[in-house]
Amino acid sequence: MLTINVAVLLAVIVVWRLRRRTEARSRFDEKLTVVIVLALGVLIAPTPAGQGIMNILGQLASGITQASR
Structure with missing residues (x-):
């Protein structure tokens, strides 16, 4: 039986849709x-x-905020 992770399927759909011409x-x-x-x-x-993505983005945002001060 083949199982598909819904998140992976949605990620593939997003990449496919974003590759199209604007x-x-x-x-x-x-x-x-x-x-x-x-x-x-x-x-x-x-x-x-x-x-992990949220932590990385949070660190990036705090780094940008501190750099602008």
């Missing part, structure tokens, strides 16, 4: 991409990988 996108297309990315974020957030 001129070919409609407003509905853009909104659908945003919804898919948000769903991917919700699925990834509670995982260890999601926590």
Whole structure:
């Protein structure tokens, strides 16, 4: 039996949709991409990988904030 991780499937869909030319996108297309990315974020957030990404982004943001002072 083949099992597919939903987060991996959504990541593949996001990459596939973002590779398309910008001129070919409609407003509905853009909104659908945003919804898919948000769903991917919700699925990834509670995982260890999601926590690691959040820590890295938090450190980057704090570094930028301190550098601008």
